[in-house]
Amino acid sequence: MAEKNKKYSLGKIITLVIILLIPGLLHLYLRQTGENIYKTLPYLGKEEIGSITKVQPFQLVNQDGESVNFPERASLTVVNFMHTDCEAFGNMMELAMDKVAKKFGKHPMVNLYSISLDSTDTPEVLKAHSDKYHLGETNWQFLTGNEKETSRIAREEFMLDGFRDTLNNEGIIHSPYIVLLDTKQQIRGYYEFYTEDEVDRLVGEMILLITEERQKRNE
Structure with missing residues (x-):
């Protein structure tokens, strides 16, 4: 029973680690391999030539x-x-x-x-x-x-x-x-x-x- 519990706990830990790593690994993979798959978010706001607007203090x-x-x-x-x-x-x-x-x-x-x-x-x-x-x-x-x-x-x-x-x-x-x-x-x-x-x-x-x-x- 103790051995079974150990395996169950280890399985839970491995699952949690995988869940936490997936977003970062997926993002890195897409940046390295996806020419048209990955797109960064656009910059929105006022249209100004040569600059990106920021919300001011x-x-x-x-x-x-x-x-x-x-x-x-x-x-x-x-x-x-x-x-x-x-x-x-x-x-x-x-x-x-x-x-x-x-x-x-x-x-x-x-x-x-x-x-x-x-x-x-x-x-x-x-x-x-x-x-x-x-x-x-x-x-x-x-x-x-x-x-x-x-x-x-x-x-x-x-x-x-x-x-x-x-x-x-x-x-x-x-x-x-x-x-x-x-x-x-x-x-x-x-x-x-x-x-x-x-x-x-x-x-x-x-x-x-x-x-x-x-x-x-x-x-």
């Missing part, structure tokens, strides 16, 4: 009332824009972010931000709103600030809609996209939150960028 406040200076560190960054009383999307965007946070919320190379476009979403309001997602020790934060500034950040930095509609009951309009940035704050992907395939694509492309970054650090 900004400062907001998180759900704990602490100032957050973006970028906090060189990391992959996942961002969505929201507000707590959104009737169009409800909390569906945060549920999609929660799915990502469950996989990467404690990853040392990842930061996640949900940025409110409503200045009445004070840190206290965001704290109550975010408690349902059990942020704990994760790298996911809810941010808030002056509406003009958060709207500017959405429109000018992330190329997304994000503003108060003064012609329609003062409601806030925002895009249904989650955004992925690389470690240099360059936009590498937009993903629709309400499509499961799109959220899965985000997860897969985060793994791809993490693998690329690790390879660069080891070169």
Whole structure:
């Protein structure tokens, strides 16, 4: 029986090692052998000749009332824009972010931000709103600030809609996209939150960028 348990434990360890190695080995194989199979993620954002645009630094406040200076560190960054009383999307965007946070919320190379476009979403309001997602020790934060500034950040930095509609009951309009940035704050992907395939694509492309970054650090 002891011998059988040893073999079972060894089998579990081998399986776990294989699962952890597959993404990196597959990525390396495709880069070395696939001329048209492997494609790096595109750089998105403003069209400027001879340069790749980056999301510029900004400062907001998180759900704990602490100032957050973006970028906090060189990391992959996942961002969505929201507000707590959104009737169009409800909390569906945060549920999609929660799915990502469950996989990467404690990853040392990842930061996640949900940025409110409503200045009445004070840190206290965001704290109550975010408690349902059990942020704990994760790298996911809810941010808030002056509406003009958060709207500017959405429109000018992330190329997304994000503003108060003064012609329609003062409601806030925002895009249904989650955004992925690389470690240099360059936009590498937009993903629709309400499509499961799109959220899965985000997860897969985060793994791809993490693998690329690790390879660069080891070169």
